[in-house]
Amino acid sequence: MIIDLRSDTVTKPTKGMLDTMLTAEVGDDVYKEDPSINALEQRLADMFGMDEALFFPTGSMANQAALKLHTNPGEQVICDKYAHIYNYEGGGASFNSGISCKLVDGHRGMFTAEQAETSINPPDFYHSPLTSLIAVENTTNKGGGACWDFEELKKLRQVATNHGLGYHLDGARLWNALIVKDQSPKQYGELFDTISVCLSKGLGCPMGSVLIGNNDLMQGAIRVRKILGGGMRQVGFAAAAGLYALDNHFERLAEDHKKAKEIAEVLSKNTSIEKVEPIETNILIFELKSDVNETDFLNRLSEKGIQIIGMGSNKLRMVTHLNYSDAMHERLLQILVSI
Template sequence: MFIDLRSDTVTKPTQGMKEAMFMAEVGDDVFGDDPTVTALEQKAASMFGMEAALFCASGTMTNQLAIKVHTQPGSEVICDKMSHIYLYEGGGVALNSFSSVKLLEGDKGRINAQQVLDAINNPEDIHQPVTRLVSLENTMNKGGGCYYRLSDIEAIREVCNKNQLPLHLDGARLFNALVETAEPTLTYGQLFDSISICLSKGLGCPVGSLLVGKKDFIKKARRFRKVLGGGWRQAGFLAAAGIYALDNHVNRLKDDHARARKIGDILKGLPYVEEIYPIDTNIVIFRLPESVLATAFVSKAKEKNLGCVTFGKHLVRFVTHLDFTDEHLAEFEKVIRQIQL
């Protein structure tokens, strides 16, 4: 048995999802003729109280489209130094939007209103780029799946309002946060100008992410999606998976979180575990001793049919997901205790 905890992107479609995909009514989405894509976009927009949505191939694409629409060449984007848009999207802020980033050091990736206020450049100072966008990430991948308190987001929103700045959310794992906080999606739609939602992580779809926002914003994003080669044809087969996931796979995220916490309990008793990040959702990050490289641990784990990834020189990450069952958890405990470093 291979226990794959490298990411929640490794999931396979469930039988119910496959059936929904197989039965999907499709058309040409570039022409606006795919009814299932349209239904998914309308469903997502409605969930967040937004005017429109755009179905794309990946969360990187939806994030980059949002940044492109919100900014102008020479702009600056405020975000945490551990943000996915900065670390893991191929320098897209610079390449696609010709903008720079102002990196803040938050609490495990969560920035606050005062930090945002202090980071806004004087628009009259010609030596500095013009601040055009604030971007948050929830849950925070590099922060071990931690999430924002709603009051902190509301305070950041107030700063953005006073300075006429749009606020974007990289919500790749937003539903992981929402099942923990029980906060409504409609509240998030009121706080953000745009939200990126990944369907192919905890929700278990094979492909796809959504970008939600106002009609004019999505219209511009659709044009840039085409420029990037993101226009697709009979995408309804994939959109059907997204509809199924939103209907069936949200509440079950709590199961992933419960198993992640059990992994944390197992790790506590191991001699090579120096620190475990707080486990808020489905991500488990732990620190090895200075004498042990994360690459060495990942290699040893792979030999035992356990998949994980390095998350720093001495950091290792596990991510639980819908294909990681109680049976896998029991096997994980056996395997992890066999690893010798």
């Protein structure tokens, strides 16, 4: 039995999802003639109470398009030092948009409104980049699936408004935050100018992310997508997977969160573990004791069929997901007790 907990991106479509994909009605999406894509985009726009939504092949491309829509070359985006747009998108902010990142030293990928405000460069000081955007990530990937305090997000909205800045949410795992915090998509749609949501992580689709926003920004989104190479043809098969996932895989995210907490309980009693980060959703980050070799520990797990991620500095990561079954969970817990 191979137990792959490297990421929630390793999932494969369920039978129900595959059946839905095979029977999807499709068309040429570059001409905006794919009925399944149009239905998915409209559903997500309505769900978040925003004007428009646009399908992208990847979350990084959706985020990169948002950065381009909000900024001009030479400007700057405020984000946390752990932010996905800074750490895991190949330097795309500088390559695609010609902008720099002002990194905030937050906590687990989250920062305060006060920190954001002090990070804004004076607009009349032409020696520094012009600040034009605040970007947040919920849940935080490198922060261990942590969820933002919604009141702090509201304060950040006010900072953005007061200074004439854009406000973007990298919501790749926003679905997890909505479940654990019992929040609604419309609450987020009221705060942000643009929101990206991922279909291929917690929801278990084979591909796809969607950028959602209002008309003033989104009217340029399809052009930016074309420039980035994201225009696709009969992609409604992927949209059908997304529609199926929204109906069948959203509420079940609570199961992933429960399993992550149960793993954390076992790890916290393991004598090789220094500490386990607090668990809110489906990402679990833990640190080995200084006298435990990270590579050796990973190899011991691998020999037992368990695949996880080494983050360096003796930090390791597990991510629970749709294809992590109850049988796998019981097996993993037994191994973690004995290793």
